[in-house]
Amino acid sequence: MDTLEPQLMPGPAAGQTSVAPTGRFLRNTWYPIMWSSDLVAGELAERVALEEPIVFFRREDGTAAAIAGVCSHRFAPLRLGKLCGGDRVRCGYHGLEFDATGACVRNPYGDGRIPAGSSLRAYPIVERHKILWLWMGTRTPDPAAIPDFSIFDDPAPGTLTKFDAITMAANYELIVDNLMDLSHTAFLHDGLLGNDSMTQSSIDIRQEGNTVYVARYNHNVPAVKVYDLLFRQDGKPTDFWDTMRWDAPGCFLLDTGVHAPGATKAEGTGIYAVHLLTPQTATSTNYLFSAVRQNVQNGQPPTPEIAAKIGELRRFIFQSQDTLMIEAQQDVLDRFPANTRHAALFSIDAGPARYKRVLRALLDADEPTM
Ligand code: FES
Ligand SMILES: [Fe+2]
Structure with a gap:
């Protein structure tokens, strides 16, 4: 261990101290978004991470899923919808359905055609140490990088x-x-x-x-x-x-x-x-x-x-x-x-x-x- 004394402290860079907020978010990292016990089977839970609303639910096999929390139709929050069979989230406004990959899989109107751009982003999620870990980045997530909370x-x-x-x-x-x-x-x-x-x-x-x-x-x-x-x-x-x-x-x-x-x-x-x-x-x-x-x-x-x-x-x-x-x-x-x-x-x-x-x-x- 090294003990830092005041005179060893890094000095401020031009226009910025070394402890000033970076003002940035790290994307390629695991975020501890909620306790496992907060995600109840059969219910939708919304959390916001890095300015993105996300809706969480448990699949029928109990594993956690996370998809974008705003409907692609008229931006209703999916937390106001409900979980239906087949691991689908139904929007509470006009009834579009999304699966755990974020794909729009049902349009209840007319010929049922699903237009391009209807699908939502899905987020990798790992349940470990009784915590749900969410990945917000675009790189391949590595569960081995989750910190030890055993x-x-x-x-x-x-x-x-x-x-x-x-x-x-x-x-x-x-x-x-x-x-x-x-x-x-x-x-x-x-x-x-x-x-x-x-x-x-x-x-x-x-x-x-x-x-x-x-x-x-x-x-x-x-x-x-x-x-x-x-x-x-x-x-x-x-x-x-x-x-x-x-x-x-x-x-x-x-x-x-x-x-x-x-x-x-x-x-x-x-x-x-x-x-x-x-x-x-x-x-x-x-x-x-x-x-x-x-x-x-x-x-x-x-x-x-x-x-x-x-x-x-x-x-x-x-x-x-x-x-x-x-x-x-x-x-x-x-x-x-x-x-x-x-x-x-x-x-x-x-x-x-x-x-x-x-x-x-x-x-x-x-x-x-x-
Ligand atoms: S806003 Fe979701 S179906 Fe219309
Ligand atoms: Fe404190």
Whole structure:
């Protein structure tokens, strides 16, 4: 691991800081569009990804399908239609039917002729780790490129928190910035996820291929509510760790927890926290989150009640604290572009700077955003 000090931070390029939003979407990548449990057999579900409305459904064999979510006739949203036999989506307006490849396969009127240009785009989709992964690019998708979230495959009873989701009215990069720089927990989540003793922690950056890790270790810091709940529930100081793993463009696995001062991680406890982003538009993001407890200690056995409590606390934190701040940031960027051309860089920006460098390289090698 290399520790980045302030003087090692890359300086701003002409007219642009190294942490400025790229303003671009990566197309040839897997997007974690929804939890598997959100796609119910027999129902249509709409999501927006990269400014494209998409309708999702399960085929009769249970596999997931995704086709463009707007009817080619008069642009009715297909979410207002219904699933009919043979894995077909029937538009709710005039009854055109589309199959899982997006082909228009039935025109109920006149001679039933289907004019050219009636078909819709279909999107590759893979169901893995209880997540539906959507491919928006034109290159051949490789399922091996899906990041590892096998913590969800077979979690021990009582260790899994809710598969939850929110929409944030902000560009996805502002959320990536937030998650790649967890120093904000000391202030924005003071007492719940962090406290100001954590401002002195070192920030270690590690990169493996295009995967970036940002790690912090804090020694002998006052108890943090979420972890105290899982650990000894005595409010005494602990050593605290968090290591965030990022895969482009917005897939996060956070390994975090506490142990007694001077002890080892194996003697502590914590969670694997997952954050999964898909840009809807330039100013809104589909945000999935959940968590699995790790290394549960005998004193605090896993129960669905504790898992539910962790889930509720996390939702409160993300919805009322991160969302408030990040949406307000987006609002500032939208309304005051002249005041926000240059961002000042600090040591805590090592994580955002590194991921942005990787993301820019991936974007440059991708196809242009349509
Ligand atoms: S808008 Fe869909 S059939 Fe007319
Ligand atoms: Fe946060």
